[in-house]
Amino acid sequence: MVKIVIDAGNGLMSLSENDEEWNCNDMVVRAAIEKLKTYSDVEVLRVDDPFGKTAVSLKERARRANEWNADVYVSIH
Helix, strand or coil, rough: CCEEECCCCHHHHHHCCCHHHHHHHHHHHHHHHHHCCCCCCCEEEECCCCCCCCCCCCCCCHHHHHHHHCEEEEEEC
16 A cells, blocks of 8 residues: 655645645646545545645644655645
């Protein structure tokens, strides 16, 4: 089993002028998760706020990934 952690970079709360970056990153993350779910030997955990409303600290994201014993961490920017 391969465990993959993924996030869409910065949440909307951390962007001051434009949410275009997060929206694009979120679309990529959602598409990647859907594709990865088609594999029987892959588990995926998203560690950012999937709605982009709350900024999840890097420390918290790393803690979740480590606690879950992730094999790979992908952050889309």
